[in-house]
Amino acid sequence: MNGIPDNTPTLLLVDDDPSILGVLEMRLKTEGYGVYGVASGEAAVAALGRRGFDVVVTDLRMDGMDGMELLQRVHEQDSTLPVIILTAHGDVGSAVQAMRLGAFDFLEKPYDGAQLLRRVRAALRGRGAEPAPLRQIPDAPPFVAESPAMRQVWDQVRRFARVDSTVLITGETGTGKEVVARALHLVSQRRRGPFGAVNCGAIPGELLESELFGHERGAFTGAHAARDGHFRAAHGGTLLLDEIGDAPLQTQIKLLRVLQDREVLPVGGSRPVEVDVRVVAATHQDLRQFVEEGRFREDLLYRIDVLPLHVAPLRERPEDIEPLALSFLEEFQKGRSGGPIEFSAAAMERLREYPWPGNVRELRNRVEVAVALSDGGVLTPDDFALESGGGPSLTLPVGGGGDVLPMREARAQFDRDYLISVLRAADGNVTNAARLAGKHRTDFYGLMKRYDLKRSDFR
Numbered sequence: 001m002n003g004i005p006d007n008t009p010t011l012l013l014v015d016d017d018p019s020i021l022g023v024l025e026m027r028l029k030t031e032g033y034g035v036y037g038v039a040s041g042e043a044a045v046a047a048l049g050r051r052g053f054d055v056v057v058t059d060l061r062m063d064g065m066d067g068m069e070l071l072q073r074v075h076e077q078d079s080t081l082p083v084i085i086l087t088a089h090g091d092v093g094s095a096v097q098a099m100r101l102g103a104f105d106f107l108e109k110p111y112d113g114a115q116l117l118r119r120v121r122a123a124l125r126g127r128g129a130e131p132a133p134l135r136q137i138p139d140a141p142p143f144v145a146e147s148p149a150m151r152q153v154w155d156q157v158r159r160f161a162r163v164d165s166t167v168l169i170t171g172e173t174g175t176g177k178e179v180v181a182r183a184l185h186l187v188s189q190r191r192r193g194p195f196g197a198v199n200c201g202a203i204p205g206e207l208l209e210s211e212l213f214g215h216e217r218g219a220f221t222g223a224h225a226a227r228d229g230h231f232r233a234a235h236g237g238t239l240l241l242d243e244i245g246d247a248p249l250q251t252q253i254k255l256l257r258v259l260q261d262r263e264v265l266p267v268g269g270s271r272p273v274e275v276d277v278r279v280v281a282a283t284h285q286d287l288r289q290f291v292e293e294g295r296f297r298e299d300l301l302y303r304i305d306v307l308p309l310h311v312a313p314l315r316e317r318p319e320d321i322e323p324l325a326l327s328f329l330e331e332f333q334k335g336r337s338g339g340p341i342e343f344s345a346a347a348m349e350r351l352r353e354y355p356w357p358g359n360v361r362e363l364r365n366r367v368e369v370a371v372a373l374s375d376g377g378v379l380t381p382d383d384f385a386l387e388s389g390g391g392p393s394l395t396l397p398v399g400g401g402g403d404v405l406p407m408r409e410a411r412a413q414f415d416r417d418y419l420i421s422v423l424r425a426a427d428g429n430v431t432n433a434a435r436l437a438g439k440h441r442t443d444f445y446g447l448m449k450r451y452d453l454k455r456s457d458f459r
Contacts, residue, residue, distance in 0.1 A: 014058035041064060056070075149316060167309055213258070262274060350386055
């Protein structure tokens with residue numbers, strides 16, 4: 001590597017096939033990179049001991065030390081050094097496992113040179129970010145984590161912040177998946193970039209692609225001006241794809257291409273646009289079941305389920321109820337006229353006993369309504385109108401024939417009842433109801449339409 005300027009990015013290439021190694025070296029050298037190729041994992045470890053590199057590109061399957069072991073050895077020396085895994089078709093599961101162990105990305109064979117260059121450029125951009133970000137992360141998480149379950153989530157967030165891999169957050173509706181996604185962004189190297197969120201289930205399928213990828217002027221009726229879309233708006237940062245299981249299959253195909261190629265093609269456009277975005281997906285649904293039913297693409301699931309993170313329902317982490325309620329109480333008292341408000345011991349006990357089918361979102365909304373209707377002083381159990389006692393198993397939802405409803409129908413029934421409760425609390429004012437539910441007004445209107453609810457019925 002003599003004669004290469006000191007500021008030239010240097011790449012370590014590892015492959016036990018001389019012909020493939022030669023092609024990789026030639027392709028990357030023509031782009032101006034400093035390239036050093038070796039034919040084994042052992043030789044790669046030795047090279048790392050002699051000098052520094054900016055990116056490692058390695059085959060997964062090799063005689064002797066394979067790519068998985070090399071990844072671990074690389075990160076023993078430098079945990080921030082990005083490693084790109086090259087894998088044969090059909091071995092994507094092993095590549096996903098490598099990303100869970102800290103690989104930057106993987107590339108499935110056969111691939112073209114442009115794909116490889118996009119991966120390398122993305123890795124170098126991450127390499128140029130602020131060093132050692134985890135040493136700058138505060139000990140206290142940006143969300144309540146008193147319970148063992150949420151402390152485990154916080155530990156995972158801190159570990160996942162070290163890499164740029166896609167995260168899939170699962171959990172029931174209202175558990176705080178977006179809060180966790182924002183926390184991941186805030187403690188990652190991308191924290192100075194934008195954070196965006198889009199609910200794939202709240203946007204009609206024909207508009208979702210435009211919302212995600214943008215569109216050109218005149219691309220469709222009503223497209224009077226070009227629009228960037230959520231991916232380009234989140235360039236340099238993090239994008240949450242909430243309720244990704246609701247994305248139409250055609251949109252899933254395009255999402256897969258974005259994750260593979262790191263570029264978007266606006267609706268009506270002819271030229272793709274490179275994007276540097278970390279994707280966090282979230283869902284309350286069973287995506288593997290969706291794959292079996294043909295409703296979700298298996299290859300996309302592989303791409304998003306790299307770093308899995310589960311958020312437990314509130315009923316399974318009762319230690320979080322009191323600190324969450326206190327934090328919401330403090331939030332909603334800010335800027336409020338009147339005297340200070342506090343919980344009575346009986347009110348807090350009622351909150352701790354309630355099973356919270358709507359999870360953290362329901363708790364937040366209940367506290368907000370109680371504060372809004374209070375004249376000040378002490379909140380009592382009557383201010384929350386909660387049914388006392390037991391968990392959800394005591395009141396199984398049943399249909400007209402007396403049979404227990406399937407989970408999907410039961411969730412739909414709860415969602416509709418929840419919307420009715422919020423609309424009643426807001427006297428039919430959709431803007432206020434959406435704020436109480438923690439939803440965008442457009443999303444809330446979409447939910448009302450889905451469940452055939454009219455605001456005039458609640459005035």
